[in-house]
Structure formats: C-alpha cells, structure tokens
Amino acid sequence: MTWPDGIIGRRTVMKRVLMKLEGVVEAPVDQVAGLLLDVRPGGRSPLALGDGAEEIACDESRLTIRGRHHGDILTLVADRSHHLLTIRSGWWYHAEITMSRHEADTLVTLCLYNAASRPLRWLARLAARKLLATRDEQFMAQMAELGRRLGCSGYSIR
Template identity: 35%
Template sequence: MTSAGTLLCEVRGVVEAPVERVAGLLLRVRPGPVGRDNCFPFADHGGTLTGGPDRFVLAAPGHAMTVEVGRDLLAAQGGWWYRGEYRLAPDPAGTLLVHQVRNVAESLRWGVPLVNGFFRGLGPRTRDGFAVLLDRVGAELGCRVSLLDGR
C-alpha cells in the first residue's frame, strides 16, 4: 500500500523489539471489538471492526473509519480529509515506528487547512498522542522505547 494525499506531519520512535514482535501487536486486526488484542493503536477509542482481512470498518462512538492493514502498515482513514498511517521498519535497536498524518481530501482540498485552523497545534498533538502510544507499546511488549525528533 502506498501513501496517499499530502503529508501534514510525521513523528518517529524506536521500539527495542524485533519487527515481527511489534507487528504482532500493532498489525493484529480482525473483526470484533477493538482492544488490547485487536487493533491495538485504537484500543482507547473503543468500537467494533467489521470486514477484513486487510480492509475493515471501525464503528466507534461518534464516528466511523476505514482501517487498512498490510505487511508493515496500519492506516486509518475517516472524515473528509484525515488519514493516519503507522509504518514499521527494521532499526539497529529493533523497530522504527513512523506515524504520518495526511490530508486525503478528494474535493475542496484547499479548504482543509481553513477548517482546521491551518493545523495549529497538529504537530504537537500528534507527537503527544504518538508518545502515549509508544509508551503503551513498550509496556505491552516489556521493552524500551524512545521518541525521535519529528519532522
């Protein structure tokens, strides 16, 4: 799966565990309730997944999203413009985890920044949320994690 849309922000972190172990946690997605053992990055959102095996609909309180899962990717797309992607890659210390937020609006793309206040605070909010997820991954896998400088 290739990335779509315009990149708005990116954050990176390292999980000191093999890619296969991290993938087993983050890329485990199946129909049913979202939780620690299913669609881990969205466990706090709640909701239920339907579909599969590589494309799902996540019906959560107040919204729905499309969730895609691949060999090294978990992506969630919802609303008019939002797409969040998590990618895994080997790193000398274990696994590099990259989170990107993209604008995938197909129409009125120019209006997305206006509606979102020119994305004031998007980078820091994304970084803070990613840091929380990274800590959860480290706790779940019993390993160290480190947040890297964002782009």
C-alpha cells in the same frame, strides 16, 4: 494509495503530508507489527476499535476493519506483509503507520496526510489544527504503551 473495492470505493487518494513522527520500540519488527496490526475487534493493538467494529475484508496478509472512534467512522487496513497500518476517516483524514527494522529494534513512522479533494484542502488544515497540536504527545504515549505491552522501551525520536 488505491483503496480496495467496497471499502471507500475505487479511487486514488491524493495526499499531502501534514505531519510525520517517528519512534523506536526496542523489540524486533515482527513482534511490534504483530501487536500494532492486531486491530480486529477485541484485538491487542492499542489502536484497535472497540465494540461495534466490524471486519469488512480479510485474507492472508490484509485485514480491513470499520468502526467508530469518538463519533467518527474509521476504516483501518492492517497489511501484515508490508508492516503497514492505514487509517482513513471522514473527508480529509488519512494516516499511515509503518514499522521497519532499526538495528535490532523497530522504527515506527506515522505520516498524517491531508487527503481532501482539491477544493477542500485548505479547509482540512483548519480541521486538523487541534489534532496536530496534540499529536506529538499522543504519539509519545503510544510508543511508551507499545513498549510496555512488549516488555521493553518505546519512545519518540522526533
């Protein structure tokens, strides 16, 4: 993926998959995407950044937000036309959350990548250990929360 100018510079992120999780929300994809991609400051998404987040760029289909979460600076790019939320933090963390049709429901896929440069890739695995150990539980809770906010069921399938 190439980041837009002014976000993280103009560079291509080389990514290696660290983890892939999938869940289902029993609602149409447009409803799930409408909620999950509403990451603007004060937005409805459970992933919206709190106070101090700022809108960096916005057009008809894409919104870029930067803010702090647990001391880390995060950049979120919500791409409504592709039902995609990209999260980038620090020197190694890159996550992509996609939403797609799954029968009458929505399949939510989280891919967590090691985006560290080649000499630091091994170190990113060490930095990610705690996150990877708790990510399954967090993802299950996020699927349930999405379902609750939409008045339906949400669950992990992995």
